Amino acid sequence: xxxxxxxxxxxxxxxxxxxxxxxxxxxxxxxxxxxxxxxxxxxxxxxxxxxxxxxxxxxxxxxxxxxxxxxxxxxxxxxxxxxxxxxxxxxxxxxxxxxxxxxxxxxxxxxxxxxxxxxxxxxxxxxxxxxxxxxxxxxxxxxxxxxxxxxxxxxxxxxxxxxxxxxxxxxxxxxxxxxxxxxxxxxxxxxxxxxxxxxxxxxxxxxxxxxxxxxxxxxxxxxxxxxxxxxxxxxxxxxxxxxxxxxxxxxxxxxxxxxxxxxxxxxxxxxxxxxxxxxxxxxxxxxxxxxxxxxxxxxxxxxxxxxxxxxxxxxxxxxxxxxxxxxxxxxxxxxxxxxxxxxxxxxxxxxxxxxxxxxxxxxxxxxxxxxxxxxxxxxxxxxxxxxxx
Numbered sequence: 001x002x003x004x005x006x007x008x009x010x011x012x013x014x015x016x017x018x019x020x021x022x023x024x025x026x027x028x029x030x031x032x033x034x035x036x037x038x039x040x041x042x043x044x045x046x047x048x049x050x051x052x053x054x055x056x057x058x059x060x061x062x063x064x065x066x067x068x069x070x071x072x073x074x075x076x077x078x079x080x081x082x083x084x085x086x087x088x089x090x091x092x093x094x095x096x097x098x099x100x101x102x103x104x105x106x107x108x109x110x111x112x113x114x115x116x117x118x119x120x121x122x123x124x125x126x127x128x129x130x131x132x133x134x135x136x137x138x139x140x141x142x143x144x145x146x147x148x149x150x151x152x153x154x155x156x157x158x159x160x161x162x163x164x165x166x167x168x169x170x171x172x173x174x175x176x177x178x179x180x181x182x183x184x185x186x187x188x189x190x191x192x193x194x195x196x197x198x199x200x201x202x203x204x205x206x207x208x209x210x211x212x213x214x215x216x217x218x219x220x221x222x223x224x225x226x227x228x229x230x231x232x233x234x235x236x237x238x239x240x241x242x243x244x245x246x247x248x249x250x251x252x253x254x255x256x257x258x259x260x261x262x263x264x265x266x267x268x269x270x271x272x273x274x275x276x277x278x279x280x281x282x283x284x285x286x287x288x289x290x291x292x293x294x295x296x297x298x299x300x301x302x303x304x305x306x307x308x309x310x311x312x313x314x315x316x317x318x319x320x321x322x323x324x325x326x327x328x329x330x331x332x333x334x335x336x337x338x339x340x341x342x343x344x345x346x347x348x349x350x351x352x353x354x355x356x357x358x359x360x361x362x363x364x365x366x367x368x369x370x371x372x373x374x375x376x377x378x379x380x381x382x383x384x385x386x387x388x389x
Contacts, residue, residue, distance in 0.1 A: 001167070001247060005160065009247070010042035010083040012158035014066070020153040021062045027120025028061040029146050030113065032127040035320045036150045038248050041068055043078040047244075048207060054127065055097075056090050059116050067116060088112075094129070102131065110135035117141065124149045151324035155317055156345040162370060164247045165319075165347055166379065168205075169368060172241055172251035173382045175199025180388060185233040185260045189213055193226045196241065205245035209321065213239035215259065220355040220362035222310045233260030236268060236386075238364040242322075250321050252349045253380045254366035257387065264386045271354040271363040272386050274302040279352035279365050279384075282314055286350070286369060286376045290342045292325060296333045302354045308362065311353035312336070318349050318368065346371040347379070 001009070017040050021029050031037055034050045037058050050056055050071075059067040065085035070078055072089045079087065091112060092098065093105035113136065117123060123136065124146035133143060157165065178199040183192050193213040200208070211225040216235035218224050231237060238256040245251050256272065258264045264272065281300035299314045301307050312332045317323045328337040347370050355362025368380040383389060 001164070005163070006042065006247075007082045009158070009160040009164060010081065012160050013039050013153070014041070014060070014083045016153040016156070016158065017060060017150065018062055020149045021060065021124060023152070024124060024144055024149050026062060026122045026124045026144050026149065028059060028064075028117060029124040029126075029149060030057060030059055030128070031125075031146060031150065032057045033147070033150070035323075036126055036146070037068075038320055039150065039154055041066065041078070041083045042081050043068060043070075043084065044206075044248060045071060045074055045077050047248075053092075053096065054094055054129065055092050058084075059113065061116070061120075093131070106131045106135055110139065114139055114141070126150060154319050155324050156343055157319065157347055157370075158345075161249075161319065162345075162347070164249050165368075165370075168245035168247065168249035169251050169253075169379050169381075171203045171205060171246050172200065172243060172253070173380070174203065175205070175243075176241065176253075176255065176382050179239075180257065183231070183237065183257070183259060185231055185235075188228045188230055189215055189218075189226045189237075190228055192231065192237065193239070196239075196243070200243050200245055203246070205243060206248065208241070208243045209250075210240065210242040212242060213237065217360050219256070219364070220359055221308060222353055222355055222362055222364055231259045234262045234265070235259050236361045236363065238362065240364065240366065244321065248320050250318050251368065251380075252318050252322060252366060253368055253382065254351070254364045255382065255384065255388075256363040256365065268361065268363070268386065271306060271356075271361065274306050274354035275352040275363040275365045276384065278302055278354070279350060279367060282352070283350050283367060283369060283376060283378070286315070286342055286348065286371060288342055288344045288371060288373065291339055292327045292337070292341070293333070293339045295327055295342070296337060297330045299329055301329060301331070306354045306356045306359075308353055308355035308357060310355070311351060313351050315348045315350045318347050322349075342371055344371050344373055 069090040091109040124144040126146035179195040369376040
């Protein structure tokens with residue numbers, strides 16, 4: 001990505017975030033989630049560490065200068081990002097850093113946030129520990145749901161984002177090809193999985209969010225994590241990439257393969273056909289204006305003898321990570337689903353799973369799509385068959 005492309009990407013995302021802050025009636029947003037920080041500023045630093053240690057944050061006013069609070073000693077890393085107008089050292093007050101001085105440090109932090117609010121009274125926050133929330137509310141600040149604000153901004157992609165997603169998918173699929181080429185019976189699941197990690201990182205990607213690669217009887221039920229099990233010839237190997245790739249964009253596709261130079265059994269082929277039918281039917285439901293509830297109740301489910309309750313989702317949004325919306329299958333919708341509307345510019349992942357309850361193996365498939373003016377475009381292109389050519 002050229003500097004001009006990167007600047008346009010950052011500017012478009014920041015504009016969408018400010019728009020949603022204004023829609024929510026907020027004077028500003030304070031974001032700790034590293035995904036939201038990246039969306040607002042284009043910066044990244046210690047992304048996985050900062051997922052569980054609130055060590056950097058950004059103040060985004062609806063109108064005015066964006067102030068990035070960077071991990072102390074790392075301020076130089078974010079110099080030159082056009083979406084960042086000022087960089088200050090973060091005031092951290094989580095226990096590991098502050099110990100018995102937490103109250104002191106949170107007071108310094110709160111004073112700085114109130115100074116930036118400059119009389120504003122409504123602040124969107126995505127993640128904030130209780131002490132910080134209490135200090136701000138005591139000062140008369142009303143806190144709004146910043147994660148909702150960020151999700152509403154992130155759910156429709158800018159033109160520049162779509163270009164970044166395409167590049168991330170291309171890189172990811174090259175790493176998938178590396179993994180398929182390396183896969184041999186006698187390797188462990190972890191050894192096979194390592195080739196996806198290496199392929200992603202060597203091409204400029206970042207990390208994998210889950211460890212979903214399993215083989216043989218560990219493919220059913222789904223959601224077991226990668227292990228040291230040895231893969232046998234003729235077994236199914238199923239995986240879900242769930243990776244953060246180029247420019248921080250996530251790629252979430254699933255494939256299922258037969259290990260070794262053998263043909264799938266009739267049962268394996270049957271499972272594949274059920275999962276593939278589900279995938280194709282459900283992708284065709286996506287178009288602008290369709291409601292989440294309509295999709296949920298029109299979605300295809302495999303027959304009961306191959307339908308696993310572990311597959312709760314018809315589809316979910318994706319951008320810098322898995323994100324809003326989550327559209328649940330009808331057998332989960334009443335207890336956990338919510339309604340909404342499919343919009344042009346959304347990027348979604350459509351899921352399929354055929355896994356007989358109590359059976360030996362399962363087939364997991366997933367494709368990444370872009371919602372267009374008249375339907376959808378399939379962005380993921382890697383061969384979806386059990387034995388890719």
